[in-house]
Amino acid sequence: MSDNEVINILTKGEKKSARTTRTKNTEIVKKAKKLTKKEQKILDVEASIVMPDNYTLINTPELLQRLVNYYKAYKTMYQGDAYVYLDSETYGLNNWRDTLISISIGFESEEYFNIPMRPFLHEMSINVECLSFDAVSTALKPLLEEEDMIVMANAKFDIHALKNWADIDITFNIHWDTIIMGSLLNENKPKGLKEWYNSYALPWLIEQGKLSHDELSRPTFRFGSMFDKIPFDSIPHRLANYYACHDVFMTHWVFRYQKSIVENPSFGLDGVYRLFREVEMPLLAVFATAERRGVELDSKFLKNIIGKVLQEKLDELKADIFAVLGGTITLIKSRTRQRQGIKFKEEYEVVEEFNLGSPAQLASKLYVDYKILEAEMVYDKDLKRKVPKLSTSKKVLTRNKKVTVTLGDKTHKIIDYILEYRGLSKLIDAFCNKLPDDTVEGIIHCSYNQLVRTGRVSCSAPNLQQIPSKFDLIRYAFRAPSGRLLVSGDFSQQELRWLAIFTQEQTLIDIFKLGLDMHSRVTCQIHSFDYDMFETIRGYKGDSEEETSINVDEAITKYAGSHELIYAITYMNSKEQGTNSSTTEIVRLTIERLSAFFELLRKKTKSVVFGVIYGITDLGLSDQIESSKEEAKELIDGFKSSMPNYLRWEGTTHKEVMEKGYIETVLGRKRRFGEIIAEAKQEDLWKRSGWHWKIEKCKRQSCNAKIQGSSADQSKKAMVELFYPKRPDGTTCLNRREWVINGYVSQLEKDDIHLVLQVHDELIFDAPETVDLAVLKAITDTMANVIPNDAGVQFKSDIEVSPYWGGNFSQEQIRLMNEGALDWRDIFEEEVKKKLSKFGIEYEVGMFAEKDDEEEEEEAT
Incomplete structure (x- = not known):
């Protein structure tokens, strides 16, 4: 019986009952079960497909050998333009548990092939042959592992699928990822393969005359939305073959469209293309390697x-x-x-x-x-x-x-x-309930997304950014393997240093040159306090009552009767309600009140500084610091007026975004606001109604995008510089084959150090427990100097070393550990007890509260 006859029988309902009946001969006859809407929809789609002649199913050893021969001939014939388009289908989205089902491959010659590696389970396809994992791996492994012209969509997923289930390692072989390029070309639009094909590549192909308008009616769908929870091997083989081949077909033409755009000088995308080739694409292997290695998790803890x-x-x-x-x-x-x-x-x-x-x-x-x-x-x-x-x-x-x-x-x-309850509930669910069950043999494999709109990296399974800074004990559950250490290197005040570089604000530059406390110095700038007095009084508390008393006496002796202290007390009295402090009789209570007042002002200033960077509004800041909108506006205006160069830079950036519709980061990444601005500038007043606040939001976000995007560029470039080796001439070698042939060794590779986690501005490595601290210092030096600047602002990276994430062991403690004279678990237990005790005393509502992020970052699908 043909496939069409089977479809006709099923769709015409010739077998109506799902019940079993007995004939006179007492034979049991099973009547066809009633199809679900989903099953019927699948059959309808399958019946509507007209299979293109160049979509070929490879399901026998003979066909597989012919594909191998074709591949080899193709590489000879096309040579420099011999791109290979690759995709895979799996049982789900967890690369470490959901096995591979099929591999699809396409060529510049417009031939596309699907290679099933699991038996077809649909009743229409149960007799269709398929190939074994070993047969496919043996045939394709030598070809793909030597291939350096592979083009994919969402390549990191398929890198893991092929390595984990078919032993085919293409980690360093990806030439182009259409999802990554799609993000760089328009970070505000969906990056998915289907969206890019339907929105851009297909109209372009029709315009070029390469496809007819009939292509608009060809089925293009997302697997999840079409098949829901039905596995790929449980749909009819014709539909599976069409879907898999069509994916590489779309990858082919999305790549060609993107390539034509970035290589066209009239679009002015040289900076974007360079960022793609030198940073974003090399990062693919960095993150794939980090995810594969993973990090140990103490689930019981x-x-x-x-x-x-x-x-x-x-x-x-x-x-x-x-x-x-x-x-x-x-x-x-x-x-x-x-x-x-x-x-x-x-x-x-x-x-x-x-x-x-x-x-x-x-x-x-x-x-x-x-x-x-x-x-x-x-x-x-x-x-x-x-x-x-x-x-x-x-x-x-x-x-x-x-x-x-x-x-x-x-x-x-x-x-x-309520906000606290929600935030804490989500934290418990994510890290204490679900995360321990997501480990594979005790290892957690995070998934990193390069495609956040600002350029930053996000993380899922788990979302490491979700760990509260004021309760970092969750980090203690992430452990180094036996005989190794976790090394944390973070960019100290990264965004604030970029703010100083962009604004050329001398106050900010001096803060970093002199090693001053940023938020204390800015507080003093805004409120006209003496910095030395401010810090002396703010930090009067010692480790003991005796030390505290000495500090109080020294502060009184040094500043009593001074103009600086009289002004500070008068200012405090004007701002705080209650008992006024005397400006002439300075006692311990005066110092205590001033210290608390200074600490409150510094806390508010810190919110202002970061709020300005992130484009916060008066209302947003007032919610954050729990003050009136008027006070919040006064604080923001006070910060800006005390930084004249900041105001000039802000105005220039606003002008840039309004004229160009986008801003650029230090490495040429574009953050686009053009569509919103264009809508707001429409001539008809009725069309402009309600858009004023969006224009203001674009202006605020443009400053943030420049700072946060440049910080992202810096972190990403640092990972590339550490992961890839240098050539003798000092340039970075991004080609793995050249790397191996010439015996180049990267900065991490030479000391057996591996990147395992990345969160915010922090990179976490695992290293041998005998690692020399000079080696770690060299790593942080690379991070700090990866992007030089002319403002004289020196970036700084701090190091913490411990058997667990979040710990900070001294060099002496590490030496004793190596000699067997110290068990790190003793220090760990002591630290945990101390932090839990402190948590019980210092906890206040708001530590875990859900935050109102003005703009949720879009993650890749």
């Missing part, structure tokens, strides 16, 4: 110690919230009843425990029961009128953090507690 402590804190928060909002909620539910043969729905009330994780229940408590929040009226397009919106999003809750509830004589900041 996370579950039994960290998880227990955090769960206790979560239970306390829950009890506090229930004390204000009540622990139960009355819900209206419905059930189907029948009376006199007539079915009807009956509503009834039920009292359940209040579920803090339910947005609907939380909204009911905040807006209806207690009227803590007021509903925002928003326009409903369907109803054509404004309707109340009962939102409990983190943006809405953050904007209402100052709202309080009074019960008896106590005032409760209930929104703070």
Whole structure:
């Protein structure tokens, strides 16, 4: 029976019942089961496919050998232009657990092949042959591992799939990744292969006359949306062959389109192309290698110690919230009843425990029961009128953090507690519940995404950026292998140094040249304090009461009666309500009050400095520092007015983005705002309504994009410089074959050091426990000097060395460890106890709270 006959039988419903019946001969006859909508849709798509002649299924040893022969002949015929387009299909998205199903390969000759390596399970395809893993690996391994012209979409995923399940290592062989290039060409648009093909490559091919308009009707779909949870080997083989071959077909033409764009001088993309070739593409191998190596995880520590402590804190928060909002909620539910043969729905009330994780229940408590929040009226397009919106999003809750509830004589900041509960709940779920189960033989393999819009790197499974800086004990669960150490090198105040470089602000430059405290110095600049006095009084507390008393006496002796101290006390008295401090009688209480006041000002200034870098608004800053909008505006204006060069740079950057529609980072990365600006500049006033705030947002983000994007460039280039070796002439060798043939050795390779984690501005390596600290110093020197600048601002990278992430062992402790005279676990246990004790004392609501990020970074699919 042919495939079409099978399809006709199934789709015409000739077998209607799924029940089994018995004939007179008592033979059991199974009738075809009723197809689900998904199964029927798959059959419909399969039936609609007209298989192109150049989409070939390779499923026998003979066909595989013919493919190998074709491959070899192709490389000879096309030579320098002999690109190879590659893709793979797996059971899922976890490279370490979801095995390979098929490999698809395409050529410049427009021939595309699919090689199944798992038996087809669909009833239409169970008799179709497939090849074994060994046969495919034996045939393709020598070809692909010598290939350096491979073009892929989302290559890192396939690098892992081929290495883990077919023993084919193409880590260093990728010439072009269309997803990475797509991100550099337009970071604001979807980067997926299908989106790029349908939006750009297909119209271009039709315009060039290479394809007809009929191609617009050819099926192009995402596997997940089409097949849901149905494995790739469980769909009909014709559909699988079409899908796999079409993927490499699309990869081929998206690559050709992208190449034509970046190599066209009229588009002015030289900087972007150079960034792609010298930084982003080399990083592919860096991250693939780091992910494959992974890092050990102490799951018991996370579950039994960290998880227990955090769960206790979560239970306390829950009890506090229930004390204000009540622990139960009355819900209206419905059930189907029948009376006199007539079915009807009956509503009834039920009292359940209040579920803090339910947005609907939380909204009911905040807006209806207690009227803590007021509903925002928003326009409903369907109803054509404004309707109340009962939102409990983190943006809405953050904007209402100052709202309080009074019960008896106590005032409760209930929104703070809710945000804290949410953040802590997510943290426990991600790191204490799920992460231990994601290990493979005790190793966690993170997944890095190069495609964040700012240029930064994000991380998933787990999201390392989610670890709170004020509770870094979670980091202690990440361990070095036996006989090795984890080495952390981070860029100290990276973004602030770029701010100094771009603005040429002498105050900022001097701070880094003289090694001053950035936030204290800026605080003094804004409020006109003497820096030495400020730091002396702010840091008066010693390690003992005796030392503290000595420090207080010295401060009084040095500054009593001075103009600087009199001004500081007068300023404090004007800003704080309550008892004024005398400017003539200076006592210990005066120093204590001033120290607390200085610390508060410094904390606010720190928020202002980073807020300005990240383009924060007056309202956003007021929420962050819990002040009025007027005070927040005063602080921002005070910072900017004290930095005249900053104001000039800000104005220049705003002008640049409004004229060009984009800004560029130090290495030529573009951050585009053109579409938003173009819409806002439309002539018709009615079209411009509501766009003013978006223009202002673009301006704020343009400054942030320049600083944050350049920081990303620096971190990425540092990884490339450390990972790849130098040629004798000092240039970086990015070609693995040249690297091996000439015996080049990279800075990391020569000392058996491996990058294993990257988070924010921090690189974490694992190194032998006998590593010389001079070697580690050389690594941080490379990081600090990877991008020189003319402003005289020296970047700095700090080193921490420990058997676990977050620890900081001295050189003497490491020596004793190597000699067997010191067990690192003793120090570890002592550190954990100390930090947990400190956590119990210093914990305050807000440590784990959900943050309102003005712009969520888009991650790659």
